[in-house]
Amino acid sequence: MRADAQRNYDRIVEVARQVFREQGYDASLDLIAKQAGVGPGTLYRHFPTRDDLIDAVMQAWVDHVEETADKALAYEGGPRDLLLHWFEEYVRLISVHKGGPAKITGAMGDEASPIRTKCVVLQAANGRVLDRLRAGDALRDDVSSLQVARLVGGVATVADQSDLEPAAVRPMLEVLTDGLLK
């Protein structure tokens, strides 16, 4: 990539991250281009679709996901607390941006989604935690990791769309936890 192209690419991603955080994922892309000091054409050449831009914005986030899963796995305690704690982290992770839960959970399992890579990372992290529980024979065995991701994603989506406090989300996650453990 040419130096100027790289410069603009980075600039756009940086601005987009900020704007998405402030206004949600449906912010105007032309506005992002303007704030980044480039024309709309430049933005659309680098990121043909909105999802492509979102994908780029989330790059840093990926590392954070793995780290969070590591921490959750290091947790010493019962299965219920482990799972509940992980679910809370999971919700927090996918809720960094307004509209994020719906976006991510909707793309989960969709092979063709532009943000697929992010979903894979998230699913891998979730799978690691669940496998630990499966190893201890604590998890009911008629649900897949994908289904669990969708269940928790569903709670996060509702919480996001209804502007719920974390305190209001917790009991819902408890229900999930109890429903998932043997």
Add this chain to the structure above:
Amino acid sequence: MRADAQRNYDRIVEVARQVFREQGYDASLDLIAKQAGVGPGTLYRHFPTRDDLIDAVMQAWVDHVEETADKALAYEGGPRDLLLHWFEEYVRLISVHKGGPAKITGAMGDEASPIRTKCVVLQAANGRVLDRLRAGDALRDDVSSLQVARLVGGVATVADQSDLEPAAVRPMLEVLTDGLLK
């Protein structure tokens, strides 16, 4: 209301119902106006916001909700089957239109929502079923009916956005059911 106004109102609702079913709740309103043979001004005078139109479209649906709850309550069997059956019906009810689950579940608890009346009806129906279970001391008592509605709504939202088959939704509802019963 003047006769011609009434005529146009009915016409718009009828067309909107069909278009929403085909294209989802974000279909173009000007297009609905055109198909109904009226100007955009007329549509927007009758229905200032999209939600107002959606609300009108859902009027017939309200009756169906109550009826469905009645049927569920008439069910003879264990709490688990009763609850699971009701949840499946609930998901079906709010999934009549693409985007419906998110729309309805997001509005739940929002006093100012234009589709609030619909949510109230739905919550009342849900409350009736849950109260029956509470009477039999079968339901965990740290969750409200609203929280249950959000949990099931979350599953429906994810299913809607990921185009899941009913068969894929069932196990998720089973997890909820098991998590909710004592």
Add this chain to the structure above:
DNA sequence: CGACAATACGGAGACAGTCTCCGTTTAGCA
């Protein structure tokens, strides 16, 4: 019946967002 408010209509157009095309500019190599 006819006239006159009151009510309702509807389309032109302002505005905002998406996305593309293409003439212009620039980077980087020879």
Add this chain to the structure above:
DNA sequence: TGCTAAACGGAGACTGTCTCCGTATTGTCG
């Protein structure tokens, strides 16, 4: 330094939302 491929960026086409206001219709009252 000169050349070419790569990249830029903005004008503008297109689509959807929503409003304003001149025009048309309704229904009532003398």
